[in-house]
Amino acid sequence: MKFDKILQYQKVDQELLALEAEVAKSDVRQKFMFAKKTLDTATNTIGKLKAEANELLGGYAAMKERIDALKSELDEFDGILDDVQDVGEAEHYLKLVTAIAEKIGVLEKEANSAASRIDQVNDSYKKTWEQGVKASEVYNAAKTEYNSFVGERQPRVAEIKKTLDALQKEIPAPLMETYQSLRSTKKMPAFVEYDPARKMCGRCYMEVPNDVCSKLRNAGDYAECPNCRRILFMPEE
Numbered sequence: 001m002k003f004d005k006i007l008q009y010q011k012v013d014q015e016l017l018a019l020e021a022e023v024a025k026s027d028v029r030q031k032f033m034f035a036k037k038t039l040d041t042a043t044n045t046i047g048k049l050k051a052e053a054n055e056l057l058g059g060y061a062a063m064k065e066r067i068d069a070l071k072s073e074l075d076e077f078d079g080i081l082d083d084v085q086d087v088g089e090a091e092h093y094l095k096l097v098t099a100i101a102e103k104i105g106v107l108e109k110e111a112n113s114a115a116s117r118i119d120q121v122n123d124s125y126k127k128t129w130e131q132g133v134k135a136s137e138v139y140n141a142a143k144t145e146y147n148s149f150v151g152e153r154q155p156r157v158a159e160i161k162k163t164l165d166a167l168q169k170e171i172p173a174p175l176m177e178t179y180q181s182l183r184s185t186k187k188m189p190a191f192v193e194y195d196p197a198r199k200m201c202g203r204c205y206m207e208v209p210n211d212v213c214s215k216l217r218n219a220g221d222y223a224e225c226p227n228c229r230r231i232l233f234m235p236e237e
């Protein structure tokens with residue numbers, strides 16, 4: 001009796017798979033996943049806006065600092081022209097003062113546009129924050145609903161798992177591994193009875209080639225379907 005336990009396992013496991021599918025396809029799960037995505041997006045945007053605001057504020061502070069430095073440079077020229085006799089010298093100072101004043105003008109323009117960008121970012125931040133708060137409420141409600149949906153099925157799931165755990169102890173490890181790997185790729189049932197008269201896989205309906213057929217002669221024989229990788233087995237009496 002090579003396969004009776006794994007077949008029993010497979011049968012019990014079908015109910016677990018059905019419960020898993022029910023949860024995966026449920027509206028509550030779709031709602032929960034959507035709410036999670038919305039919240040993640042808002043959280044992400046908030047993080048980006050915060051980083052942008054910090055960068056803008058840093059740039060703005062640096063510009064203000066440069067402006068102040070240039071202004072105090074300008075202050076040093078205060079009254080300097082009073083003592084200048086030479087026209088050439090006066091022109092020289094005037095040029096310097098004009099150049100500094102121009103630099104200040106350019107920087108002030110930049111600082112002003114940075115300030116208005118900071119305002120824009122702040123506005124977006126506030127709006128996104130409000131959206132985030134709402135998204136968080138929706139998410140928490142959806143999560144509660146989803147958890148209770150899952151929770152309702154939990155006692156039955158636990159029961160099935162207990163049965164499966166007990167059965168697993170009686171199943172050889174390689175057989176179990178094959179089963180689990182087929183299960184994880186949604187190839188269920190994983191173990192399929194082989195009908196030598198039809199010479200085809202009972203699940204994917206591909207014709208079984210001769211070299212595989214030759215491995216499936218006696219009760220208890222088994223071989224992998226070359227097409228879907230399920231295990232074809234010869235039933236035992």
Ligand SMILES: [Zn+2]
Binds near residue numbers: 202204206229
């Ligand atoms: Zn197959």
